[in-house]
Amino acid sequence: MKIKLVLVQLFLGLCFSTFAQQNQAPKSENKANVAEKGLIKVSVLYPYAEGKTFDMDYYEKSHMPYVAGLLGSNLVRYTIEKGISSGIPNSPLPFMAIGSFYVKSLSDYQAAITPNREAIRADFPKYTNISPTILVSEVVK
């Protein structure tokens, strides 16, 4: 009788935990999508021009992981995109690449980057001869 009771309790407990997990799943997915709203995005844009070069392999495997590593828990995620075209026929490519850091706090980002600015710049010639444009923006959606 005691064993039955224990099993019934276990059964109900597991039913509840399974139910709770199933209910959580969509919520956490929603959170993942909504989580970016309100974040600060620091984008580093590399404008294209004749004679400009960009080594995406070094950028992806070395430069971006290095800078991302400086940002600690302030960094939510970072993205890399490779420019393909201007979207308008006979119009030059606007940017060869864009790297973006999604962070919680701009002041924490600046506090982490400022003491390393020279080291970050010293890494530039290893993958590009472009002087990048920087945009600080807020994620609206």
Add this chain to the structure above:
Amino acid sequence: MKIKLVLVQLFLGLCFSTFAQQNQAPKSENKANVAEKGLIKVSVLYPYAEGKTFDMDYYEKSHMPYVAGLLGSNLVRYTIEKGISSGIPNSPLPFMAIGSFYVKSLSDYQAAITPNREAIRADFPKYTNISPTILVSEVVK
């Protein structure tokens, strides 16, 4: 005795399903993060200059949902960001806003946009006097 056996079976079954769910959870989260890699991103960048205006409210609530609605199932998601600063002291804001569409196919994007190009352009004066820059890129990470 039969009841005990049924309960033991239910217990084991639930243990397994709970275990299976727990094992699935991180995988589906990874999928959500990795899912963007390889997608085409069409970014519409609105460069800042003196005298330029941008109505973010209209852009977010009307223009972007309208264009997104034209893209159908080719659209994975779209984002909106609002330019804050250049990230460099005494340097002008590079862009007032950026709207981006993550799509599976560039040719499907073009097929959806081309017949509506005039209608899309006719909506521009309702929120901005900026002539946007368009970048088609590939999501590397």
